[in-house]
Amino acid sequence: MNQTLEVCVCTYRRPQLAKTLTSLLELVTPEGYDLSILVIDNDDKPSAEPIVAEIAADAGKPLRYVHCPQGNISVARNGALTHSKARYLAFIDDDEVAPPDWLVHLTKDMGKDGADVVLGPVEADYTDGAPAWMQRSRIHATMPVWVDDKIITGYTCNVLFDRHSPALRDCLFDLSLGQSGGEDTAFFAKVVANGGKIAFSPDAVLHEAIPADRVSFKWLLRRRFRMGQTHGRLVAENGASPRLWVITAGKVVYCAGMAVLQVLSPARRNKAILRGALHVGALSGLAGGRELQQYGPEFTRRQSE
Known part of the structure; x- marks a missing residue:
């Protein structure tokens, strides 16, 4: 069967x-x-x-x-x-x-x-x-x-x-x-x-x-930030230690530094910035920040304005 x-x-x-x-x-x-x-x-x-x-x-x-x-x-x-x-x-x-x-x-x-x-x-x-x-x-x-x-x-x-x-x-x-x-x-x-x-x-x-x-850097930034928020929220549900906050903040600083060092390489620079946005989003998720709206009638209406 x-x-x-x-x-x-x-x-x-x-x-x-x-x-x-x-x-x-x-x-x-x-x-x-x-x-x-x-x-x-x-x-x-x-x-x-x-x-x-x-x-x-x-x-x-x-x-x-x-x-x-x-x-x-x-x-x-x-x-x-x-x-x-x-x-x-x-x-x-x-x-x-x-x-x-x-x-x-x-x-x-x-x-x-x-x-x-x-x-x-x-x-x-x-x-x-x-x-x-x-x-x-x-x-x-x-x-x-x-x-x-x-x-x-x-x-x-x-x-x-x-x-x-x-x-x-x-x-x-x-x-x-x-x-x-x-x-x-x-x-x-x-x-x-x-x-x-x-x-x-x-x-x-x-x-x-x-x-x-x-096909815009702004869209990618929002997307990565929201992905980070989801990850941070899931981690927070299981209890986030102070050490995790420090590590995540350190990743933000590291990505910012890499973006500066790779300023002459658009692909590497932008990937470092997007990675940093992901970790900033994770901090937001750990803190219980409101997640960015990406779908639905209200989002569609705002996008068309």
């Missing part, structure tokens, strides 16, 4: 959704699995429904649409956990494109060495207008974070997990992080805390087209 596998796309007013879904319909179904696709629309209005309906009319794979409004990405992700009955659930972002063999690689590495979760890399595809240093450094690419040869958390832009794993039992995405981001970091950190193991599938590559509004 085949295992059930569903690919979930959480979407919010994203024009690239049609391209994402088209790539999913061309996926090779891994041997031993039954494959389906689930779209969770997080917009207040069912704006993605016509797009999904048009594509589903000619789809060669089961494609479902569910409306989970509120402009909170955690509501959408939890909606996927509720509405999907598949044992294996994969997530892909609504601005990414999958090659036909994406799931073949992820499923091959699922369960390897007892893994409950498998992450794949996301490569950034830049437009011609992106700065040269940004294209060389691939600063928008997504990869796992290893600590002592162990992946300590994950992300939802390229992941497959086994919902029958005890480590995932009762795990939900934190609603309080649904408009700031970091809900996936917290989710998979909990999986690891529950004894779960995360593996990496280097050949399961997805591609993300980087839009013009993200």
